[in-house]
Amino acid sequence: MNMYDLIQKKRDGFTLTTEEIKYIVNGYTEGEIKDYQMSAFLMAVYFQKMNKKETVDLTLAMAASGEMLNLSQIQGTKVDKHSTGGIGDKTTLILAPMLAALNIPVAKMSGRGLGYTGGTIDKLESFPGFSTSMTKEKFIENVNQHSICVAGQTENLAPADKKIYALRDVTATVDNISLIASSIMSKKLASGADAIVLDVKCGTGAFMKKEEDACLLAKTMVQIGEDAGRKTVALITDMNQPLGRMVGNSLEVQEAISVLKGEGESRLQELSLQLAAWMMVIGGYEKEISYAYERLKSTIDKHLALDKMAEWIESQGGSKESVYEGKGLKRASRQKMIFAEETGYLNCLDATEVGKSALILGAGRVQKEDKIDLGAGIELLVQNGTQIKKGEAFAVLHYEEEEKALQAEKILKNAYEIKCDKIEEKSLIKKVITIKDC
Numbered sequence: 001m002n003m004y005d006l007i008q009k010k011r012d013g014f015t016l017t018t019e020e021i022k023y024i025v026n027g028y029t030e031g032e033i034k035d036y037q038m039s040a041f042l043m044a045v046y047f048q049k050m051n052k053k054e055t056v057d058l059t060l061a062m063a064a065s066g067e068m069l070n071l072s073q074i075q076g077t078k079v080d081k082h083s084t085g086g087i088g089d090k091t092t093l094i095l096a097p098m099l100a101a102l103n104i105p106v107a108k109m110s111g112r113g114l115g116y117t118g119g120t121i122d123k124l125e126s127f128p129g130f131s132t133s134m135t136k137e138k139f140i141e142n143v144n145q146h147s148i149c150v151a152g153q154t155e156n157l158a159p160a161d162k163k164i165y166a167l168r169d170v171t172a173t174v175d176n177i178s179l180i181a182s183s184i185m186s187k188k189l190a191s192g193a194d195a196i197v198l199d200v201k202c203g204t205g206a207f208m209k210k211e212e213d214a215c216l217l218a219k220t221m222v223q224i225g226e227d228a229g230r231k232t233v234a235l236i237t238d239m240n241q242p243l244g245r246m247v248g249n250s251l252e253v254q255e256a257i258s259v260l261k262g263e264g265e266s267r268l269q270e271l272s273l274q275l276a277a278w279m280m281v282i283g284g285y286e287k288e289i290s291y292a293y294e295r296l297k298s299t300i301d302k303h304l305a306l307d308k309m310a311e312w313i314e315s316q317g318g319s320k321e322s323v324y325e326g327k328g329l330k331r332a333s334r335q336k337m338i339f340a341e342e343t344g345y346l347n348c349l350d351a352t353e354v355g356k357s358a359l360i361l362g363a364g365r366v367q368k369e370d371k372i373d374l375g376a377g378i379e380l381l382v383q384n385g386t387q388i389k390k391g392e393a394f395a396v397l398h399y400e401e402e403e404k405a406l407q408a409e410k411i412l413k414n415a416y417e418i419k420c421d422k423i424e425e426k427s428l429i430k431k432v433i434t435i436k437d438c
């Protein structure tokens with residue numbers, strides 16, 4: 001076998017075998033296949049595509065390129081959740097303590113990542129003292145003791161994906177369904193979950209702008225998960241406007257806490273409950289979504305999930321007071337209100353533009369080395385479909401540097417469209433994809 005022949009085979013539209021895909025993935029991970037050949041191969045995949053079997057083979061080879069976490073020492077079925085990424089998405093911070101409050105184990109490996117705001121790990125570090133680096137033994141012990149632990153992804157988790165993703169990023173080969181699906185699912189499979197719920201975002205603030213593309217990505221990932229023996233379900237959810245009111249790390253943590261106190265924004269609470277209900281059902285903890293939903297909702301109503309969050313944060317080095325009273329949570333030193341320039345209905349709040357604005361304030365990172373300002377971000381005072389008057393505040397910037405706030409304000413003002421008529425609100429959950437749909 002040699003790489004030249006395999007590039008040619010894919011370039012000419014032929015199907016690769018399992019052995020050939022393993023050869024490419026292992027060869028590239030070990031440095032025997034060079035970047036220039038791998039780039040050519042990825043471009044061939046981009047144009048010729050991969051079929052279902054090739055995509056599954058690619059995923060399994062990438063998952064097996066590093067450590068495959070064994071969570072069998074944790075009692076019960078381990079269900080993981082993954083979101084393809086959206087603005088203001090803090091559902092993990094809400095659903096994880098809800099599930100743990102029902103004694104359902106949440107053993108989650110999360111990333112930091114690049115983006116408009118930090119990843120779950122960055123957000124959690126808004127709690128002073130909170131640590132996500134620990135031994136595997138401690139991770140397992142924490143889940144068995146508290147039903148919940150969130151740790152940073154280990155360096156050796158799907159290293160092939162890390163290397164290939166970095167190359168895709170600079171060779172214009174990111175947006176291919178097989179490559180995206182295999183990249184996401186290789187990390188999920190290596191993380192050791194028995195079942196997986198995928199939140200595939202769709203809309204202006206998502207990777208997938210069109211519903212049909214989001215469905216195709218969802219079906220591909222569900223197929224991969226099921227072929228790998230993990231029960232997998234995907235929800236296609238709206239990302240035409242940010243999820244919830246807060247965009248930014250510490251701000252999102254505060255919003256997650258307010259949902260657990262029963263004071264949260266309704267779309268955010270609803271999506272968190274629905275995703276968690278699906279996790280319970282595919283994990284075999286409940287038969288019907290409606291029953292699961294009610295049990296989860298009661299963890300909010302009775303403050304059980306809030307208490308569980310306090311216990312969880314303390315178990316990883318933080319303090320209960322930061323959950324109950326917001327003590328020590330990072331806050332930006334300056335705030336600036338942004339006012340509407342017209343009267344009408346807020347009909348289009350472009351999630352990507354809100355994200356860009358938050359990034360400028362320091363809430364996210366463009367490069368791996370960038371340092372996040374945990375206190376920076378945007379508070380949205382109105383949602384799509386709300387009536388607003390000229391001169392009324394629609395958002396608050398949280399920031400440190402005046403210059404950045406001016407740039408962010410300009411972008412944010414372009415993220416809004418105010419119209420005379422109210423448009424119909426987009427449904428939050430557009431579809432549920434199971435293996436029957438694949």
Ligand code: URA
Pocket residue numbers: 165174179180181183184
């Ligand atoms: N997220 C990933 O982890 N991989 C991709 O290819 C795209 C998004």
